Amino acid sequence: xxSFQYVIYTKYDTTKFSLIAFENLSSTAWLKSYRPTKGITYxxxxxxxxxxxSTYKVGISFGNPxxxxxxxxxxxxxRYRTDAQYNVTGVIxxxxxxxxxxx
Amino acid sequence: MPALFLLxxxxxxxxxxxxxxxxxxxxxxxxxxxxxxDSIVIRLDDLEQGGFANPCTLRSVVAGTHKLTVLDSTGxxxxxMVTVRRDELASSVVRLTRVGPFVGNEAPNxxxxxxxxxxxxxASLRGxxxxxxxxxxx
Numbered sequence: 306x307x308s309f310q311y312v313i314y315t316k317y318d319t320t321k322f323s324l325i326a327f328e329n330l331s332s333t334a335w336l337k338s339y340r341p342t343k344g345i346t347y348x349x350x351x352x353x354x355x356x357x358x359s360t361y362k363v364g365i366s367f368g369n370p371x372x373x374x375x376x377x378x379x380x381x382x383x384r385y386r387t388d389a390q391y392n393v394t395g396v397i398x399x400x401x402x403x404x405x406x407x408x
Numbered sequence: 409m410p411a412l413f414l415l416x417x418x419x420x421x422x423x424x425x426x427x428x429x430x431x432x433x434x435x436x437x438x439x440x441x442x443x444x445x446d447s448i449v450i451r452l453d454d455l456e457q458g459g460f461a462n463p464c465t466l467r468s469v470v471a472g473t474h475k476l477t478v479l480d481s482t483g484x485x486x487x488x489m490v491t492v493r494r495d496e497l498a499s500s501v502v503r504l505t506r507v508g509p510f511v512g513n514e515a516p517n518x519x520x521x522x523x524x525x526x527x528x529x530x531a532s533l534r535g536x537x538x539x540x541x542x543x544x545x546x
Contacts, residue, residue: 326541348522362507363542377515377538
């Protein structure tokens with residue numbers, strides 16, 4: 306997801322915004338080698354047990370094929386979710402700006 | 409030319425439709441899931457538009473960006489943003505979410521180590537806007 310690095314992660318103040326990516330099919334070693342080739346600096350978790358995927362019900366077995374994107378507001382409430390959708394970077398960027406503007 | 413134009417209108421054979429609101433377009437909505445979906449309920453900006461066959465086309469949608477919510481009879485839903493432009497047909501294919509957490513639910517906590525061996529847990533991020541990305545490289 307290199308576009309998230311350049312369109313979103315480098316745009317927002319990380320004292321007010323966090324991005325965490327989860328992947329569950331490759332390996333820590335592969336992700337470590339892949340990340341710098343794309344210039345990615347945001348945190349990436351290799352979810353080897355699929356625990357967080359399961360917590361958020363991401364996967365074909367849940368009817369929610371990845372990629373799945375969730376936005377959580379300052380109060381810990383899910384404010385946006387999309388599954389199996391691509392090309393939503395612009396929508397997510399707009400939504401993040403709205404959420405950051407909330408008290 | 410004006411006479412030909414009038415003739416074309418008369419030739420339609422059906423009463424004229426009410427004029428759509430200015431600055432409006434159409435929105436085609438197609439909902440998908442792991443099982444077939446015959447009918448859907450559509451909300452635009454949290455206002456219910458009614459029940460529709462799936463897929464369907466909403467006409468005379470005010471131009472602009474709207475929050476589109478689509479639900480099926482089981483309550484599976486999705487929320488997304490759509491942009492409708494004047495005199496154009498926008499299309500939105502949505503995949504309904506079968507199980508949550510849904511929009512409006514409290515996000516469940518997690519605790520995990522990232523590939524740099526730093527602990528990441530949601531509870532410690534309270535007060536921030538958090539973007540979670542779940543992806544698979546195959």
